[in-house]
Amino acid sequence: MSKASAYGSVLALGAALGALPLATESNVLLNFLIFLLIVAVAATGWNLLGGYGGQFSFGHAAFFGTGAYGMAILQERAGLNAWAALPIAIALGAAVGRVIGVLAFRARLRGSYFALVTLAFAEVLRILANVLPMTGGAAGILIRLRIDPWHFQFADRRVFYWVALGFLVGALLLVRAMERCRFGAWLVAVRENEDAACALGVDTVAVKVAAITLSAAITAAAGCLYAQKFLYLDAAIAYGPWISVEALLAPVIGGAGTVFGPVLGALVLLGLGELTKAWIGTLTGGAVPGVDLVLFGVLLILCVAFAPRGILGLLSRLRFGLRWARS
């Protein structure tokens, strides 16, 4: 792939998504799209470590929550401006990622051990956030309503949408750049065969630590967006398992280890989730909690069984099959 088309495809997706709010004024749709973008950014973070590096984290909530709480606490407790808090909150998320990475990868944890330890860290943070006074404890923390672009709060939902889209495009460009440089090749080598990569002189621990730091920073940025969008956090939201699960499911379903996989996966997941909720709701005459997640679980198993490289993998196989059939 040429350089122009590699980055051009990301920018084209950005432009196409950026044009969406011009076609609709519906607040429901815009809220859905903003949430979709937040999940897609978090999933892009997971994808960098899980998709490219093959290290499956079950605890990306640790980074998402740190970004979100960082944003809230820096503004409300330290009185910082939102835009100044943003890079600090992202850096805090990256630092948490780095600490977990150094501890886990130095101890040579792989596969399910790594998944377990990330899960445990996310749970520790969740329990801490639920009791510490700094995070507002079980009552949660509110970010004051100050609708002003200077405070990262916008009267027009579309503006927030474009800002969130900017985050996503930035994250995707970062992943694309990583994919094309030496570091990306090392990371994929670690995924494919860690021992062989090590034998070829790749410092696998350093590569994995760098990957989890970057991955955590991206997912923390999603947490920052979440905090500014909803202006309220508690431990179950910020550090809850839901975001760990969605950040993992979206890339796996869309196509892990591809730039657009997480975005497609988030769209499919959340889109189908909303449709099922609405459909079941009309069937039973009320909201039924959990039905969308049941569907996510089924999708995950189906994907692993029949589309190991996700929807994008399925599509490229289909295209290859057609070309082969024609020739």
Add this chain to the structure above:
Amino acid sequence: MQSPEILLAALLNGVMTGAIYALIAVGLTLVYGVLHIINFAHGAILTAAMFAVYVLHAAWGVDPYLALLPLTVCFFVLGYAVQRLIIGPASHGDDGNILLITLGLAIIIENALLAVFRSDTRSIDVAYAFSVVEVGGLFLSLPRVLAVAVVLAVVVLLWLFLARSRTGAAIRAVAKEKMGAELCGIDVARIYAVTFGLGAACLAVAASLLMPTYLVNPRVGNAFVLVAFTIVVLGGMGSIPGALLGGLVIGVVESFSGLFMGESLGQIGIFLIFILVLLVRPTGLFGAKA
């Protein structure tokens, strides 16, 4: 400093909770030892079993202890079928895939229960829930003493099964050397399914023992399963004696840290042990290799 009576009571309470933890962990470690996978659906299956006990009691008034045996059989069959029909075929033999599939199963079970029963916490009312027995001046909860006895019996039975029966020998063979076992004519897929079934059966027993004194909601399994992971890691992945001892240790640690630091922070003690063991000695106290 607390008085010796309180400390002793906390110790015994910890041992009694630990026995049930140990049983849950035995199921998990058995599956790990043979299939070499971490079953992330373990907690969700436990929740399902607890709801099964609850429904049997609420709908037909079946006593939890009477439900124990039939439920154990049902969950064995269920576990067997899940491994045979879902996990086995869908994973294509890849460990990363199994991880994702059991995670998917956990999400499905937990949220299906949430959709049916909603997030309310439920418990069952039995006459003996608050009965106590007196042992040397200490009053112990009868259901929990019973639980310790049943756990011991189950572990002895399981050990006999693994040590003496032909299927038990086959399970041990597959755990040691899968390829060699296959070459000796052992049907590995069947052994995997039997092992997974045994893991689920342990959970049905644990659920029947828990329900008289515990409560159930769709997320209750998570609390237990993280504790069970800790125990399994502490005791050494795949080691049944390790799981037993680890269960007791964690039960006591939880009881004491609850006494000294309060309920919510008491949980942190367990996670910290978990992370520490994983980082410092991932093979656990009894495990031979990671």
